[in-house]
Structure formats: structure tokens, C-alpha cells
């Protein structure tokens with residue numbers, strides 16, 4: 077019997093080495109396993125783990141709100157679980173009694189670990205909703221702009237993903253793939269909940285072997301790698317200019333008189349308004365290939381020939397246009413996604429096999445999967461949030477800095493709540509949020525910050541109460557992810573480090589002090605809970621005609637291979653095919669029931685920064701703007717190849733890629749030469765917001781004028797200065813903290829200009845992975 081564990085980057089088999097020590101091997105049925113997980117066993121047993129509950133000294137000695145400016149510097153005092161549970165319970169009661177539940181921010185965004193029961197955010201919600209509720213977040217850092225925009229235009233992101241057209245359909249029907257931001261293998265290593273059978277490489281191979289050609293608009297060549305070079309063309313555009321290129325391609329198709337009039341009139345509304353904008357009827361600016369060429373710095377002639385190829389692929393097959401999520405993580409990030417749908421609508425192949433648009437092939441393992449499962453997986457039940465206090469996820473610093481302040485969101489005027497307590501379990505804002513110097517300043521506002529963490533990262537170091545959480549290797553669970561063919565019976569093989577506990581047990585302990593311990597646990601052990609969740613899911617599956625084994629059999633077998641279900645969209649789906657076939661019988665949920673190339677709803681919001689049709693709007697920070705004189709390099713802070721965000725940055729696999737111990741930054745040889753930088757040099761990246769060190773990696777595979785520093789290097793501030801330097805290379809020292817627009821208020825990490833210089837001072841020692849200072853109670 078195979079015994080497995082599961083992570084967001086794959087499933088792994090437990091085995092033993094010759095000396096009887098535990099080993100992890102890739103799950104045998106995974107055709108292209110990710111190396112990320114192979115070093116997780118050593119990493120999770122390393123000294124970076126949080127072993128015991130710990131309280132920041134000033135908070136413990138003088139109470140909530142004391143010297144919040146010392147968060148990140150104060151030493152910690154380790155305490156017992158009993159004391160920790162009581163401190164947390166009393167503090168929650170104090171804050172709720174004095175300021176109301178709204179004052180508790182438990183938005184707690186983050187990926188945490190795989191496993192449906194030990195899902196930190198679900199456990200947190202179950203707990204918080206039982207004590208009267210809390211302020212929560214809406215949207216994701218992944219695709220906030222698309223999430224808010226696309227329901228106005230076509231359909232929610234989640235629905236498009238569930239029916240995302242699969243690789244095998246592309247192989248049969250697609251002759252040309254035009255992708256913006258590639259389909260990077262590095263990102264498809266991962267899937268939320270687990271990427272159990274990695275299929276980007278095999279998917280692409282299938283499509284290449286069927287004779288398809290690829291055009292990749294991206295500042296980075298490695299964003300698309302296929303098995304045969306001669307079928308791939310790389311067009312390195314300026315970052316942030318994709319909407320202009322897409323709109324110009326749409327206009328050139330119309331100019332060729334090859335736009336699909338039938339599709340545009342039967343399935344879409346608003347083509348005339350879009351056309352008026354493209355043709356210059358509204359403002360005299362013609363959005364043609366020459367116009368886009370000047371903005372994106374790509375050859376105009378190539379855009380014209382491409383437009384023709386897109387409406388007439390060589391062998392009569394279809395054209396798929398795709399965009400990475402990164403494009404919309406930018407100022408006016410709504411626009412490239414609206415432009416993508418508009419371009420696909422003009423081509424008229426939406427809903428046909430192999431044509432239309434993709435919302436993120438390669439962003440994770442899921443898009444392109446032939447497997448469908450229309451049921452959500454096993455889920456921890458929790459009551460709805462009793463209070464309606466919601467803040468867009470990336471507005472956290474704004475929220476903390478402007479209590480009561482008004483802001484616009486998707487047609488609404490809202491006010492930020494006044495937060496006094498922040499509770500985080502399973503995410504790392506000191507990794508994920510933009511402009512960390514600003515976050516650090518905002519972070520001083522609440523009286524109390526409570527964190528469940530596995531490791532002593534910057535979030536834990538900036539907390540008042542740190543509660544040690546287990547990792548997946550130390551707990552049993554059910555490993556489930558959308559559109560994966562298997563469900564994994566995750567097996568614990570290691571004891572928790574120190575006295576760490578599962579998030580569930582931590583909340584159960586606090587609930588017991590608050591008098592609702594039994595209501596929280598329902599007197600079930602974790603394994604009994606898993607059985608309960610499994611059996612409830614099994615019943616829902618059975619109603620859909622799918623027979624799953626009982627829990628004991630599932631545990632014994634070690635996994636369950638989901639049977640192939642035929643019927644509605646369940647195998648090899650084609651996105652929007654029902655709507656295509658019968659737009660009246662299967663209308664979209666947009667106001668018109670059709671694709672909205674012009675939205676009256678958005679027009680009524682009257683947002684200058686989000687016009688009612690796809691547009692190109694000049695961002696504040698881009699290589700064509702005035703600020704580029706001072707900061708002439710565009711920083712791309714992409715997803716890291718060797719870890720998941722900040723998770724496992726301390727693993728051997730992630731550390732091996734560092735340069736002089738710093739996060740590698742990709743730089744074109746010409747940009748390096750201009751600055752006297754050699755391969756392997758430590759460099760300083762900076763702008764008006766902050767600075768960080770990084771290790772230079774010279775490569776021609778990046779557009780000159782662009783540098784790439786992946787996210788997730790643990791924040792390692794040199795000192796407490798307001799604009800301190802990160803010694804390690806956290807890209808969010810440099811990124812801008814602003815909303816995509818008043819529509820979505822999403823993060824704009826990719827719109828970021830910087831300067832770079834060779835670092836000549838004495839190299840500061842890294843402290844990112846050091847433990848904080850601990851002091852005894854008497855020293856407190």
C-alpha cells in the first residue's frame with residue numbers, strides 16, 4: 077500500500093531509507109513531479125520552526141497596544157499553551173466588548189497548506205463566525221481585477237476555470253496559440269490544494285505534436301518553452317502594454333473585414349462602442365498596429381501579419397488567445413482581461429473547441445486539465461459571518477491607515493472599518509503585500525496581532541502572540557483539488573516539532589476557554605472530522621451518480637481515483653460551449669445575457685480609471701512614461717520557480733538558487749554593462765518606496781530595460797528606518813500599494829519602476845532565517 081502526503085506542489089510517497097529514516101519520493105503516477113516537495117521533509121524538520129507559543133515582551137509586560145513600533149524587534153517570551161489560550165481568549169473578548177466584532181480583522185489571506193480539514197482559513201472562519209464574526213477580505217491577490225471585472229463582461233473567473241478548455245481539445249483543434257505572459261512551467265508546478273498529476277509539459281507537447289504554432293508576448297522568454305523551438309516565436313513587449321497590443325490586433329482584424337459579424341451581433345453587445353474607440357471615431361486616435369507598436373515597442377508589421385494569421389490560421393484550425401494572471405496584477409489590470417475577451421469575440425471562436433480565450437494556461441496545473449468534477453470537494457462546515465464587514469484583499473494597509481475612510485469598489489462607496497486586532501493563520505502579508513515599508517507602518521495601528529505560524533518568518537516576528545502550527549507532514553488529511561483525477565489520503569509520519577499543534581486544536585483550546593469548546597469540535601477527533609467531511613461529500617457525489625468508497629476504504633487504499641464521469645462539461649470541457657450553441661437557452665449572467673464589449677453597468681459607475689469598454693490607459697509606472705527617466709528599469713516580481721510564494725524559502729531547493737545568499741535578479745547583459753555589474757554581483761534595487769539587495773543573473777532571455785526578481789524571499793530588514801533596505805531580496809520592498817482601479821481595487825505589483833546599482837558597501841549578514849531573540853519571564 078502506498079502511503080502519501082500532499083502539498084500544493086504535488087503528492088509525495090513516504091518511504092524509508094536504509095537507516096530507517098523517513099524519505100519522500102514523488103508520487104508514482106505523477107508524470108512530471110515538482111522538485112519543490114523533495115526538500116520539504118528536511119526543511120520542516122529544520123530550526124526555523126516555531127516550537128512553542130511565544131508572546132512579544134512589551135505586549136506581555138504592559139498589555140495590548142504597547143510599543144507597537146517595536147513589532148519586529150522586541151524579543152519574545154515563550155509561554156505554555158494554557159497561558160496562550162487564555163491570553164488570546166481574553167484579548168478577543170476585550171476587543172469585541174469594547175469595539176465590536178468589526179474591529180477584528182481575520183481576513184487572513186494566504187495559501188496555507190493542502191488538506192481539506194486542516195485548512196487554516198476554514199478553521200479560522202469556523203472559530204470567528206462562532207464568536208460573532210469578524211472583518212474579512214474579498215477577492216485574491218492572484219486575480220482580483222479579473223474576478224471583479226469578468227462577471228460584468230462574461231462570467232466569474234471560477235466558472236471559466238471549471239470549464240476551461242483542455243489540452244487535448246487544443247491538440248485536436250488549435251493551429252495557433254497567441255499567449256500574453258506565456259504558459260510558464262515554473263508556475264504549473266503548483267495547484268491550490270494540490271497538483272497531483274502535473275500536465276503542462278505533456279499538454280504542450282500534445283499541442284506541438286499536432287502541428288500548432290505559438291506566439292508569446294512576454295518580457296521574459298522562459299515564460300513559454302516548448303519541445304520544438306521552430307514553432308515558437310517570442311515577442312518581448314514592454315511590460316504593462318498588453319491591452320494596447322490586444323486592442324490593435326482586434327482593430328486590424330476588423331480592418332481586414334474578418335471580424336465575425338454573426339458572433340458579435342448574436343452573442344455580444346457593445347461592438348459599435350468598442351469599434352468607435354478602436355477606429356478613433358470617439359477621440360481621433362486610431363488604435364491600429366502603428367499605435368500599439370509605439371506603446372509596446374513591438375514591430376507594427378508583425379502585428380498586422382499576426383492579425384491575419386489569427387483569423388486565418390495556416391491549416392484552417394482555430395486560434396486560442398491566452399493571458400497570464402500577472403497581466404491583471406497591474407495598474408488598470410482590468411483592461412488586458414477585457415481586451416483579451418474583446419479580441420477573442422472579434423475573432424468569433426469563443427465557445428468552439430480550440431478557439432476563444434484562456435484565462436491562465438500555465439498559471440497553475442489546473443487550467444487545461446481534461447478532468448472535471450462538478451462537485452466542490454470535502455469542506456469544513458461553518459456558519460455564515462454574522463457581520464458584513466468586507467475589505468478588498470489588497471487594501472489592507474489602506475484599511476489600517478484610514479479607519480472610517482471612504483473608498484470606491486465596484487460601484488459602491490464603502491468605509492474602512494477601525495481595526496484593533498489582526499488575526500492571521502495560513503498566509504504571510506510580509507511576503508504578499510505590496511510596499512512592505514508602508515505595511516510595516518500600518519501594522520503598528522492595531523493593539524494586538526495574533527498569528528498561527530509554522531516558521532519564524534517576518535509575519536511571526538511582527539506579531540504579538542505567535543502560536544506554533546503543525547505542517548502537513550505532521551497530520552492526516554484529505555488532499556483534494558479541482559480538476560485533479562485523484563483524492564489523496566494524506567498520512568502523518570512525523571511528530572509535531574516542540575509543542576506545535578494543528579490549527580484546529582489551537583482554536584479548540586481557545587474556544588474551550590471562551591466556553592464553546594464542544595460546539596467548536598463537536599467532540600470529534602481530527603480523524604473523525606475527516607470521516608464526517610468525507611461521508612458528507614460521498615453523499616453529494618452519490619446524488620450525482622458517482623460512487624466513492626467509504627472513509628475506511630479510502631484511508632486503507634491511500635487514494636481514490638475519481639471515475640471518469642461523462643456528461644455536462646465533465647470530461648475535456650470546452651469553455652462557454654453551451655452559450656455558443658444556444659445563447660438564448662444558456663444566457664450568461666451578465667445584464668444582457670451576452671458578452672459585454674461595452675458595459676452600461678460600468679458606464680454608470682463613471683470611473684475614469686475603468687472606462688465602459690476595454691481601453692489602454694497609460695499607467696503611472698511603465699517604461700514609456702516620465703518616471704522612467706529616474707527609474708529606468710521595469711521590475712517584474714513573478715512567482716518563484718523554486719518554492720511556493722514565501723513557503724519553503726528556507727529549503728535546500730530554494731536556497732540553492734540564491735546568489736551570494738540573495739534572491740536572484742535577472743538582468744539583460746546590456747543593462748548590467750551600463751551599470752558596471754557582472755554576473756553574480758550583489759546589486760541594490762531601489763526606488764522612492766524602498767530598496768533591497770539581490771544577486772545579479774545575466775541573461776539574454778529578458779527584454780532590455782526589464783529586471784525580474786521573484787517574490788517570496790523572506791523579508792529581512794536592515795534596520796527600523798521608515799524606508800529600510802531588505803538585505804535578502806524581497807520584491808515587495810519596491811512595489812506600489814495602490815488599487816488596479818476603483819472597480820476592483822486589486823493589487824498592482826507588476827506596475828513598478830526601479831533603478832539598480834552594484835552594491836559596493838560591506839555585505840550585510842543575512843538574518844531572514846534566524847530565530848527571534850527569546851527572553852525568560854524574569855527578564856520580561
Ligand SMILES: Nc1nc2c(c(=O)[nH]1)N[C@H]1C(S)=C(S)[C@@H](COP(=O)(O)OP(=O)(O)OC[C@H]3O[C@@H](n4cnc5c(=O)[nH]c(N)nc54)[C@H](O)[C@@H]3O)O[C@H]1N2
Pocket residue numbers: 185186187188189194196217218219405501502503504505507508509510528529530531533545546547548579713714715720721722723787807808811825826
Ligand atoms: N510583488 C508581488 N507580490 C505578490 C505577487 C506577485 O506576483 N508579485 N503574487 C501574489 C499572489 S498571486 C499571492 S497568491 C500571494 C501569496 O501570498 P501567501 O499565500 O500569503 O504566501 P505564502 O508564502 O504561501 O504564505 C502562507 C503562509 O502560511 C503558513 N502556513 C502554511 N501552512 C499552514 C498551516 O497549516 N497553518 C498555519 N497556521 N500556517 C500555515 C506558511 O508558513 C506561510 O507563512 O502573494 C501575492 N504577492
Ligand SMILES: Nc1nc2c(c(=O)[nH]1)N[C@H]1C(S)=C(S)[C@@H](COP(=O)(O)OP(=O)(O)OC[C@H]3O[C@@H](n4cnc5c(=O)[nH]c(N)nc54)[C@H](O)[C@@H]3O)O[C@H]1N2
Pocket residue numbers: 217218219256257258260262263264265266293294295296299313314315316317318400401402403438439440712713714715716717718719720721826
Ligand atoms: N512555482 C510556483 N508556482 C506558482 C506560484 C508560486 O509561488 N510558485 N504561485 C501560484 C499562484 S498563487 C498564482 S496566482 C499563479 C500566478 O500566475 P501568474 O500571475 O501568471 O504568474 P507570474 O509568474 O507572476 O507571471 C507569469 C509571467 O508573466 C510575465 N509578465 C509579467 N508582467 C507582464 C506583462 O506586463 N505582460 C506580459 N505579457 N507578461 C508579463 C512574467 O514574465 C511572468 O513570468 O502562479 C501559481 N504558481
Ligand SMILES: [Mo]
Pocket residue numbers: 216217218219
Ligand atoms: Mo495567487
